[in-house]
Amino acid sequence: MSEPLRADAARNRAAILRATEELLTSSHPRQISMEQVAAAANVGKGTVFHRFGSRDGLLHELMRERARDLEIAITTGPPPLGEGAPPRARLLAFLTAVVEVVARNKGLLAALGTGAPGAGAPKQEPREEHPVYRSWHGHISRLVHERRPDLDADMLAHVFLATVHSEPILNALERGDGDRLDRTLRDLVTGLMPE
Amino acid sequence: MSEPLRADAARNRAAILRATEELLTSSHPRQISMEQVAAAANVGKGTVFHRFGSRDGLLHELMRERARDLEIAITTGPPPLGEGAPPRARLLAFLTAVVEVVARNKGLLAALGTGAPGAGAPKQEPREEHPVYRSWHGHISRLVHERRPDLDADMLAHVFLATVHSEPILNALERGDGDRLDRTLRDLVTGLMPE
DNA sequence: CCGTAAGTTGACTATCGGTCCACTTTACGG
DNA sequence: CCGTAAAGTGGACCGATAGTCAACTTACGG
Structure with missing residues (x-):
């Protein structure tokens, strides 16, 4: 179904999810920024977006x-x-x-x-x-x-x-x-x- | 309950509400920016915030x-x-x-x-x-x-x-x-x- | 080992809610 | 009428933040 991730990628993926859970226990999702998540997971913001879009x-x-x-x-x-x-x-x-x-x-x-x-286009689905x-x-x-x-x-x-x-x-x-x-x-x- | 508005303020208030309704018929609320509303109502963004907070x-x-x-x-x-x-x-x-x-x-x-x-303060109500x-x-x-x-x-x-x-x-x-x-x-x- | 595809990164961009304040308009008492 | 103070106006500006990108690093099969 999905290609296996490289070792470092898998590690970071897990770290990001765990960090998000952690933050989620103390704040409403709307107040958690992606930057916070990245910082808490000790990765760059780009990594978060690369993995989760x-x-x-x-x-x-x-x-x-x-x-x-x-x-x-x-x-x-x-x-x-x-x-x-x-x-x-x-x-x-x-x-x-x-x-x-x-x-x-x-x-x-x-x-x-x-x-x-998504974007500004008239996507109205x-x-x-x-x-x-x-x-x-x-x-x-x-x-x-x-x-x-x-x-x-x-x-x-x-x-x-x-x-x-x-x-x-x-x-x-x-x-x-x-x-x-x-x-x-x-x-x-x-x-x-x-x- | 509320002081009557000045003539121009009342006019603008109505215009803003009408413009918002108008935009609302063609888009989800989340995609409507306050700037759009202001433009559609022919007022400045500041006016919208002054009136509605x-x-x-x-x-x-x-x-x-x-x-x-x-x-x-x-x-x-x-x-x-x-x-x-x-x-x-x-x-x-x-x-x-x-x-x-x-x-x-x-x-x-x-x-x-x-x-x-509101702000970043730990207001968790x-x-x-x-x-x-x-x-x-x-x-x-x-x-x-x-x-x-x-x-x-x-x-x-x-x-x-x-x-x-x-x-x-x-x-x-x-x-x-x-x-x-x-x-x-x-x-x-x-x-x-x-x- | 090495080539390379996958992964990483943080500076950068675009957007947007909200603020601020200099300026304009209105209401109104005299 | 007119002067003035209160109300209203608007757009430049600010800070935050989702998402992009191009240069750099790393894992790993052969």
């Missing part, structure tokens, strides 16, 4: 990393996250897991969701969806459809995920209200998928 | 304007938006109206929801909520609580509003999927507030 690319990649465990859990792990449990249980487990991942990553997802297209978002959306959508094929599973999945894009909710999570959100989502799902 | 202030004020009609409708208008109808009907009518307002205003709300605190958001949140929260005092109305209201913060959903709205979203929200509310 852009600010969004870096955040994007970091998110990918953070989401990997969950991805594995739902595809090859045991129920209720993995296959085997009924859709409703899987959905509830998944939403709980997503809330947990997002809570641990503050505004990362939110920052990702907000990117402007809605911007490609983030792979992690796509994966999560597909999973929710599939589970909902399985149990309630009469609903608009696609839109419903977007609505559920919107939750973790919302700044007020992110703030609530930061205050430790993760379980409140969890219970609320549970109530919503239960309303839609009884039993 | 900041980029956020301008967007903020514009949103306020856009939300005014809805505000009036729910406080003094006829049912089902205004008082008189049962909570469920009022909530459904309100959500439909919100979707409609947001659909007509693209990412305005989304752009508002995303602001970083969660940032004050937008008045329009607060008003909408309070309204939803009250209606939910009236019918289902057992639920976490506060969090639930955040979840409903998160919907209009989400970029994928905003894109869907732009594609004319407003009624799909509307139906989906209706399903969610119905699941929670049956009858």
